Amino acid sequence: MTTLLSGEEKVKHTVSMEYDVSEKFNLFALKNIIEIEMGNNKIEVRAEGFGSSVLDEDLEYVDQNLSVNSILNTLLIKKQVPEIEDEWIDSFFLLDSLAVKSRFLFYQETGEERLYRLDIKQLTKENVNNRFNKVILDNDIIKIWTNKRKNINKISFVYKNVSYVIYIEDEK
Numbered sequence: 001m002t003t004l005l006s007g008e009e010k011v012k013h014t015v016s017m018e019y020d021v022s023e024k025f026n027l028f029a030l031k032n033i034i035e036i037e038m039g040n041n042k043i044e045v046r047a048e049g050f051g052s053s054v055l056d057e058d059l060e061y062v063d064q065n066l067s068v069n070s071i072l073n074t075l076l077i078k079k080q081v082p083e084i085e086d087e088w089i090d091s092f093f094l095l096d097s098l099a100v101k102s103r104f105l106f107y108q109e110t111g112e113e114r115l116y117r118l119d120i121k122q123l124t125k126e127n128v129n130n131r132f133n134k135v136i137l138d139n140d141i142i143k144i145w146t147n148k149r150k151n152i153n154k155i156s157f158v159y160k161n162v163s164y165v166i167y168i169e170d171e172k
Contacts (some may be wrong), residue, residue: 001115009039010037010038010039011025011039011076012014012035012036012038013167013168014029014033014035014036014038014048014167015033015034015051015165015166016029016031016032016070016107016128016164016165016166017029017033017050017054017162017164018030018156018164018165019163020163029165032049033048033050033054034046034053034055034135035048035168036076036109036163038047038066038072038076038077039053039065039156041065042061042062043066044061044062045058045059045060045132046056046058046059053148059084061095061096064096069093070092070093070094071093071100071102071136072094073146074165075144075155079101079142079151079168080150080151080152081114081116081146081150082103082104083105084104085108085116086104086152087103088103089101089103089104090123092120092137094133094136095130095133096130096133098124098126098128098130098133098151099123099124100121100124100152101121101123101124102118102120102121103119104117104118105117107119110147112147112148113146114147114150115143115144115146116143116144116145116146117141117144118143119134119142119166120142120165121137122137134159135159138159139157139159140157140159140161141158142155142156142157143155143156152168153168154166154167154168
Protein backbone atom coordinates (compact mmCIF):
# COMPACT_ATOMS: atom_id res chain seq x y z
CA MET A 1 0.00 0.00 0.00
CA THR A 2 2.88 2.37 0.68
CA THR A 3 4.02 1.95 -2.91
CA LEU A 4 0.57 2.86 -4.18
CA LEU A 5 0.47 5.99 -2.12
CA SER A 6 3.92 7.00 -3.30
CA GLY A 7 2.71 6.60 -6.87
CA GLU A 8 4.58 3.50 -8.06
CA GLU A 9 1.60 1.16 -8.47
CA LYS A 10 -1.94 1.50 -9.71
CA VAL A 11 -5.10 -0.18 -8.48
CA LYS A 12 -7.90 -0.94 -10.95
CA HIS A 13 -11.50 -1.93 -10.31
CA THR A 14 -14.35 -2.46 -12.72
CA VAL A 15 -17.96 -1.47 -12.22
CA SER A 16 -20.93 -3.49 -13.49
CA MET A 17 -24.57 -2.49 -13.81
CA GLU A 18 -27.07 -5.01 -12.46
CA TYR A 19 -30.80 -5.33 -12.04
CA ASP A 20 -31.92 -7.70 -9.30
CA VAL A 21 -35.51 -8.84 -8.93
CA SER A 22 -34.66 -10.26 -5.50
CA GLU A 23 -31.53 -11.04 -3.48
CA LYS A 24 -31.31 -14.42 -5.21
CA PHE A 25 -32.46 -13.54 -8.74
CA ASN A 26 -30.43 -11.25 -10.97
CA LEU A 27 -32.48 -10.29 -14.05
CA PHE A 28 -29.51 -8.92 -16.00
CA ALA A 29 -25.96 -7.71 -15.54
CA LEU A 30 -23.74 -5.63 -17.78
CA LYS A 31 -20.24 -6.49 -16.63
CA ASN A 32 -17.24 -4.17 -16.64
CA ILE A 33 -18.91 -1.07 -18.06
CA ILE A 34 -16.75 1.39 -16.11
CA GLU A 35 -13.14 1.16 -14.97
CA ILE A 36 -11.73 3.00 -11.96
CA GLU A 37 -7.95 3.34 -11.84
CA MET A 38 -6.15 4.88 -8.87
CA GLY A 39 -2.47 5.69 -8.43
CA ASN A 40 0.10 8.46 -8.77
CA ASN A 41 -2.26 10.67 -6.70
CA LYS A 42 -4.67 10.47 -9.61
CA ILE A 43 -8.04 8.78 -10.11
CA GLU A 44 -9.38 8.00 -13.57
CA VAL A 45 -12.90 6.81 -14.32
CA ARG A 46 -13.38 5.48 -17.86
CA ALA A 47 -16.35 4.06 -19.73
CA GLU A 48 -15.97 0.66 -21.37
CA GLY A 49 -18.41 -0.41 -24.12
CA PHE A 50 -21.99 0.12 -22.93
CA GLY A 51 -20.60 2.27 -20.13
CA SER A 52 -20.32 5.19 -22.54
CA SER A 53 -24.11 5.51 -22.43
CA VAL A 54 -23.91 5.84 -18.62
CA LEU A 55 -20.72 7.89 -18.35
CA ASP A 56 -20.73 10.40 -21.19
CA GLU A 57 -17.10 11.42 -20.66
CA ASP A 58 -14.06 9.99 -18.94
CA LEU A 59 -13.23 11.62 -15.61
CA GLU A 60 -9.77 12.40 -14.29
CA TYR A 61 -8.95 13.78 -10.86
CA VAL A 62 -5.31 14.76 -10.24
CA ASP A 63 -3.46 15.68 -7.05
CA GLN A 64 -5.77 13.53 -4.93
CA ASN A 65 -4.88 12.46 -1.42
CA LEU A 66 -5.25 8.67 -1.13
CA SER A 67 -4.01 8.47 2.46
CA VAL A 68 -5.60 6.36 5.19
CA ASN A 69 -8.30 8.99 5.85
CA SER A 70 -9.58 8.77 2.29
CA ILE A 71 -12.80 6.74 2.13
CA LEU A 72 -11.59 5.52 -1.28
CA ASN A 73 -8.42 4.19 0.35
CA THR A 74 -10.52 2.29 2.89
CA LEU A 75 -12.91 0.84 0.29
CA LEU A 76 -10.78 0.30 -2.82
CA ILE A 77 -7.15 0.08 -1.66
CA LYS A 78 -7.18 -1.41 1.86
CA LYS A 79 -10.48 -3.11 1.01
CA GLN A 80 -11.44 -3.55 4.63
CA VAL A 81 -14.26 -2.30 6.86
CA PRO A 82 -12.84 -0.31 9.81
CA GLU A 83 -12.89 -1.77 13.32
CA ILE A 84 -15.44 0.86 14.38
CA GLU A 85 -18.92 -0.31 13.37
CA ASP A 86 -22.33 1.29 13.82
CA GLU A 87 -20.85 4.66 14.86
CA TRP A 88 -20.14 7.79 12.85
CA ILE A 89 -16.48 8.30 11.93
CA ASP A 90 -15.92 11.94 11.06
CA SER A 91 -12.27 11.78 9.99
CA PHE A 92 -12.84 10.64 6.38
CA PHE A 93 -12.78 12.63 3.17
CA LEU A 94 -13.72 12.12 -0.48
CA LEU A 95 -11.99 13.51 -3.55
CA ASP A 96 -10.73 17.09 -3.42
CA SER A 97 -10.39 16.59 0.38
CA LEU A 98 -14.15 17.02 0.88
CA ALA A 99 -14.73 16.26 4.59
CA VAL A 100 -17.37 13.58 5.28
CA LYS A 101 -18.50 11.41 8.13
CA SER A 102 -19.15 7.73 7.51
CA ARG A 103 -20.94 4.95 9.31
CA PHE A 104 -20.53 1.25 8.56
CA LEU A 105 -23.77 -0.29 9.83
CA PHE A 106 -23.58 -4.04 10.30
CA TYR A 107 -26.75 -5.61 8.89
CA GLN A 108 -26.40 -9.37 8.88
CA GLU A 109 -24.10 -12.35 8.69
CA THR A 110 -24.98 -15.23 6.40
CA GLY A 111 -22.61 -18.15 6.18
CA GLU A 112 -19.17 -16.74 5.44
CA GLU A 113 -20.38 -13.23 4.48
CA ARG A 114 -21.13 -10.08 6.43
CA LEU A 115 -23.32 -7.32 4.98
CA TYR A 116 -22.99 -3.63 5.87
CA ARG A 117 -24.79 -0.47 4.88
CA LEU A 118 -22.46 2.48 4.41
CA ASP A 119 -23.80 5.96 5.16
CA ILE A 120 -21.76 8.97 4.05
CA LYS A 121 -22.66 12.57 4.91
CA GLN A 122 -20.91 15.77 3.95
CA LEU A 123 -19.58 17.71 6.96
CA THR A 124 -19.65 21.15 5.33
CA LYS A 125 -22.36 22.96 3.38
CA GLU A 126 -20.13 23.79 0.41
CA ASN A 127 -21.36 23.06 -3.11
CA VAL A 128 -20.07 19.83 -4.62
CA ASN A 129 -18.98 20.22 -8.23
CA ASN A 130 -16.99 17.00 -8.43
CA ARG A 131 -19.09 14.38 -10.27
CA PHE A 132 -17.47 11.44 -8.46
CA ASN A 133 -18.29 12.96 -5.06
CA LYS A 134 -21.84 13.77 -6.18
CA VAL A 135 -22.50 10.13 -7.06
CA ILE A 136 -21.25 8.99 -3.66
CA LEU A 137 -23.17 11.63 -1.70
CA ASP A 138 -26.41 11.43 -3.72
CA ASN A 139 -26.77 7.63 -3.93
CA ASP A 140 -29.79 5.83 -2.52
CA ILE A 141 -27.86 3.13 -0.64
CA ILE A 142 -24.35 1.70 -0.47
CA LYS A 143 -24.00 -1.96 0.53
CA ILE A 144 -20.72 -3.65 1.36
CA TRP A 145 -20.18 -7.41 1.49
CA THR A 146 -17.18 -8.75 3.40
CA ASN A 147 -15.82 -12.04 4.62
CA LYS A 148 -15.73 -12.72 8.36
CA ARG A 149 -12.41 -10.84 8.66
CA LYS A 150 -14.10 -7.72 7.19
CA ASN A 151 -12.19 -7.90 3.89
CA ILE A 152 -14.42 -6.32 1.24
CA ASN A 153 -15.64 -8.62 -1.57
CA LYS A 154 -18.24 -6.42 -3.22
CA ILE A 155 -19.63 -2.90 -3.05
CA SER A 156 -22.97 -1.96 -4.56
CA PHE A 157 -24.69 1.38 -4.77
CA VAL A 158 -27.89 2.67 -6.28
CA TYR A 159 -27.70 5.99 -8.10
CA LYS A 160 -30.69 7.41 -9.98
CA ASN A 161 -32.52 4.06 -9.64
CA VAL A 162 -29.69 2.08 -11.26
CA SER A 163 -27.65 -0.47 -9.32
CA TYR A 164 -23.87 -0.49 -9.81
CA VAL A 165 -21.57 -3.16 -8.40
CA ILE A 166 -17.82 -3.17 -7.83
CA TYR A 167 -16.47 -6.72 -7.41
CA ILE A 168 -13.29 -6.57 -5.35
CA GLU A 169 -12.16 -10.21 -5.06
CA ASP A 170 -10.16 -10.61 -8.27
CA GLU A 171 -9.05 -7.01 -8.70
CA LYS A 172 -5.43 -5.89 -8.58
